[in-house]
Amino acid sequence: MDKITFLNPEFFWLFLLIPVAVVWLFWKKNQQSATLKISSIQGFKNSDSLLVKLKPILNVFRVLALSSLIVAMARPRTVDVSNKTKTTKGIDIVMAIDVSGSMLAKDLKPDRMQALKKLAADFVEERPNDRIGLVVYASEAYTKTPVTSDKAVILDAIRSIKYDNVLVDGTGIGMGLATAVNRLKDSKAKSKVVILMTDGVNNAGFIEPDTASDIAKQYGIKVYTIGIGTNGMAMFPYAIAPNGKFLFQMMKVEIDEQMMKKIANNTGGKYFRATSNSKLAEIYSTINKLETTEIEELKFYDYDEKFRPFVWFAGFLLLLEVGLRKTVFKSFI
Numbered sequence: 001m002d003k004i005t006f007l008n009p010e011f012f013w014l015f016l017l018i019p020v021a022v023v024w025l026f027w028k029k030n031q032q033s034a035t036l037k038i039s040s041i042q043g044f045k046n047s048d049s050l051l052v053k054l055k056p057i058l059n060v061f062r063v064l065a066l067s068s069l070i071v072a073m074a075r076p077r078t079v080d081v082s083n084k085t086k087t088t089k090g091i092d093i094v095m096a097i098d099v100s101g102s103m104l105a106k107d108l109k110p111d112r113m114q115a116l117k118k119l120a121a122d123f124v125e126e127r128p129n130d131r132i133g134l135v136v137y138a139s140e141a142y143t144k145t146p147v148t149s150d151k152a153v154i155l156d157a158i159r160s161i162k163y164d165n166v167l168v169d170g171t172g173i174g175m176g177l178a179t180a181v182n183r184l185k186d187s188k189a190k191s192k193v194v195i196l197m198t199d200g201v202n203n204a205g206f207i208e209p210d211t212a213s214d215i216a217k218q219y220g221i222k223v224y225t226i227g228i229g230t231n232g233m234a235m236f237p238y239a240i241a242p243n244g245k246f247l248f249q250m251m252k253v254e255i256d257e258q259m260m261k262k263i264a265n266n267t268g269g270k271y272f273r274a275t276s277n278s279k280l281a282e283i284y285s286t287i288n289k290l291e292t293t294e295i296e297e298l299k300f301y302d303y304d305e306k307f308r309p310f311v312w313f314a315g316f317l318l319l320l321e322v323g324l325r326k327t328v329f330k331s332f333i
Contacts, residue, residue, distance in 0.1 A: 004306065007075035014070045021066060025059045055329055058321050065317040072310035080302040091291055092147050092189040094133040094180040095120060098198040098228075099161060101138075101169050104246060105199065107234035107253065108277050112199055113163065115277050116228065121158050123284045124151055133183050136161060139170030139204030141179040147187065172205025173198050173256075177212035177223065177263070185219045192221045193291055196263065199228040201256040213263040223267040224287050225260040229253040230275045 006012075097116065108115040124132055133147035134157050145157040173196070180194045194216065202209050216223050234253050237246035257273065264271040270290070274280035 004076050004078055007077060009074055011070055011073040014073075015067070018063060018067060021063060022059075025062065058325055058329065061317045061321040065314040065321070068310045068314035068317070072307040072314065074307075076306040076310070078304045078306065080304075082300045082302075090189050091127075091130045091191040091193060092133075092184055092187045093127065093130055093193045093195065093291070094135055094147060094183050095123075096135040096137060096141070096176040096180040096194060096196045097161060098171060098173075098176065098200070099136045099138055099163055100171050100200065101163055101237055102171070102199050103228075104163055104237045105229065105234045105253075106248065107230035108228070108274070108280065112228050113161065115280060116197060117158050117161055119277075119280050119284050121155055122281075123288060124154050124158065126288055131189070133180075134158065135176060135180045135183065137172055137176030137179065139168040139172045139175070141172060141175040141205075143179060143183055147183055168204070170204030171198060171200040171202055172207075173202040173259070174207040174209040174212045175205035177209060178207045178215065181212060181216045181219060181221055184221050185215075191291065192219070193269075194221055194223045194267075195226065195287065196223055196260075197226045197228060198260070199253075199255065201254055202259065209259055209263055213266045216263075216267045221267060223263050223269040224290075225264045225269065225271045226280075226283055227255040227257055227260050227271070227273045228280065229255055 097120070099113070103113040103116070104111050106112075128151065131147045131149045132151070132154050133143065134145040134154060135141055136144050144161070145154055148154065176198070177194065177196055180196065184192045184194065213223065230253055232253060233250045235248040236251040238249050238251075239247045241247055255273075257271070261271040263269075272283040272286070274283055
């Protein structure tokens with residue numbers, strides 16, 4: 001059911017005049033009534049006709065008509081609002097995710113990779129108006145999903161990320177960044193962003209991180225870098241047992257923060273360090289706020305005026321009151 005609104009609600013103040021009108025009508029009735037002094041009214045008891053008793057209904061009609069006109073002047077109406085949004089400044093984003101074996105370390109819960117996947121999916125769902133792509137890398141890199149506006153495809157790709165030895169183990173940060181830049185270099189979006197995530201030191205690949213950073217800068221691509229891992233020691237996988245499960249041992253967490261900061265600063269981005277699940281969530285939230293998409297929202301209002309039935313009702317009551325006053329109640333007025 002549509003909600004009724006009023007264009008001119010200030011007219012409702014006129015309802016304060018209704019009691020005044022009732023008093024005035026009562027006073028006018030007494031003023032127009034003739035008086036006769038007699039010694040006793042015993043003979044007139046129970047002599048009032050039905051019409052005499054119903055005569056006050058004429059004033060009721062008049063008050064109801066006045067009330068209906070006040071409501072009509074307040075302009076009741078229903079409105080149907082339809083929204084249409086248009087992205088005026090879209091953003092193309094590529095997330096470059098490290099999938100080396102060290103991403104199975106358990107300093108984030110349940111491990112770095114699972115924590116990253118969950119929060120990356122949350123980030124995608126909060127960017128409904130942007131195109132997003134996905135690159136994964138270890139010692140090499142490949143595009144898991146090209147830049148697309150189909151969020152279901154991206155979310156499925158994120159959920160399917162795992163350490164499976166498809167890529168030779170190692171950390172090729174330059175390879176991951178260069179592949180992400182390659183996905184964005186021909187983009188026509190107003191803003192192009194890479195979110196580069198790693199938990200280690202560049203030790204593989206034939207493209208240096210500095211070179212990839214310079215290419216990103218050349219194409220106007222901003223890079224946000226995230227170092228994943230706690231400060232100090234963490235449980236790292238070091239071998240695979242005969243049953244196929246990983247064996248873990250405490251090892252020192254090493255992240256080349258200087259290089260990550262350099263990449264971010266060179267491209268106009270920012271470096272973050274995720275030492276816990278909550279910190280990683282804060283980082284995604286910060287990037288989400290830094291990279292806002294401008295949306296033009298158009299609202300269409302379809303008004304349906306409802307004042308006419310109140311005017312017709314008031315007119316009917318006034319005509320009825322005048323007609324009865326001039327006919328049925330004429331001899332009593």
